[in-house]
Amino acid sequence: MTANYTEATQEMTQRFLSLGHRQLMYLGRQERTESAADREQGFRAVAGSAAPVLRLLPEQVNDAFLREVLTQGVTGFLVENDALMRALDATAMQGGFRSPDDFSSAVLGDAITGQPDDPHWTRLRVPRVEMGRGAVEVLLRLLGNDPVQNAIFRCAIHEGISLGPAPRVI
Structure with a gap:
């Protein structure tokens, strides 16, 4: 089972x-x-191989970082998880930036930190219930000695308010 x-x-x-x-x-x-890797592949397929991919710890998403990338013209962030998204939101708020007025952002999955998802975020919704049902079906097929194939499930998009029209570059 995979999304x-x-x-x-x-x-x-x-x-x-x-x-x-x-x-x-x-x-x-x-x-x-x-x-x-799947998320990064999807991003690069649309944004192009030259689009920057940064691998950071949440504490590295600080005021200096945000100001630098916004000054360079970045208007949108696709964020792998909620820990990085929370860091981006907190840094923006502390620096006087607002999403989606100054930049847009979206998180590419459900919360992994144990904290609830922010309903304001535009984000991917992982089909966990459907994947669970699929796993049970696979188990039942295995128990019945029936053939099994891997199932891939579609993620839905939760329409929050963190994604809007591109702002004018700072």
Whole structure:
């Protein structure tokens, strides 16, 4: 059972582009997992190989970092997880920036920190219930000695308010 993070990230990246964002940045955690690689692949497929991908710890998303990338013209952040998204939001608020007025952002999955998802975030919704049902079906097929195939599930997009039209570059 797996979620189709590649396709979902492609769709999310396309949404940024359709809103006028031309300078996008992917923020990912330092640990590379299969799902992280799938997300990055989806981002690069739409944004291009030259689009920056940074692997950071949440504490590295600070005021100096945010000001620098905004000055360089970045208007949209596709963020791998909620820990990095929380750091981006906190840094923006402390620095006087507002999303989506000064930049847009979206998180590419459900919360992994144990904290609830912020309903204001535009984000991918991982189909966990459907994946659980699929896993039970696979188990039942295995117990019945029936053939099994891997199932890939589509992620939905939660329409929050963190993604909007591209702002004018600072």
